[in-house]
Each structure stands twice: as structure tokens, then as C-alpha cells.
Amino acid sequence: MDIEHVAKLARLKLTDAEKEKFSKQMGTIIEYIEKLNELDTKNVEPTAHVLGLNNVFREDAATQPLTDQDPIKDSPAHSKGHYEVPKII
Numbered sequence: 001m002d003i004e005h006v007a008k009l010a011r012l013k014l015t016d017a018e019k020e021k022f023s024k025q026m027g028t029i030i031e032y033i034e035k036l037n038e039l040d041t042k043n044v045e046p047t048a049h050v051l052g053l054n055n056v057f058r059e060d061a062a063t064q065p066l067t068d069q070d071p072i073k074d075s076p077a078h079s080k081g082h083y084e085v086p087k088i089i
Contacts, residue, residue, distance in 0.1 A: 003023050003026065004019065068081070
């Protein structure tokens with residue numbers, strides 16, 4: 001892989017020392033990928049996630065909408081259709 005090309009795509013200016021360092025690192029990564037390619041994955045099912053996650057959906061059912069007083073009546077303190085809170089000065 002051409003380090004200068006990747007740096008240009010990422011709009012990075014690299015010094016010669018950085019190019020040398022990243023070139024060695026990229027070589028190490030590619031060697032590791034080649035090692036992984038040696039594994040027998042014939043009987044391994046492809047997966048996008050290692051955990052068996054499923055979306056859980058509930059049935060969408062129409063209900064009665066809340067009235068203006070419904071949230072207020074469940075509050076600890078209310079009067080005349082308003083929440084009562086401590087006075088802060």
C-alpha cells in the first residue's frame with residue numbers, strides 16, 4: 001500500500017520519518033492479515049455482530065391521548081392545573 005497515496009487521500013502531510021514509520025506498521029498489519037487468511041473458515045457462518053441481537057418490536061396499538069390534567073394529577077404537589085414547586089430566590 002502506498003503510504004503517500006493514503007496520506008494524500010486523508011489530506012495529511014507526513015514527514016519522511018513518519019512515512020517510514022507508517023510503512024513499517026502497514027507492513028506488519030498486512031502480514032497479520034495474511035496469517036488470518038490461512039485460517040479454515042469453511043464452516044463458520046458470516047456474521048455482522050458477535051452477539052445474537054434481535055430487534056424487539058411491540059404491536060402498535062392506538063390508545064387514548066393524555067388530557068392536560070393527566071401529568072399534573074400524578075405530580076407530588078399541584079394546584080389549579082399547575083405544578084407547585086418550592087420558591088427559589
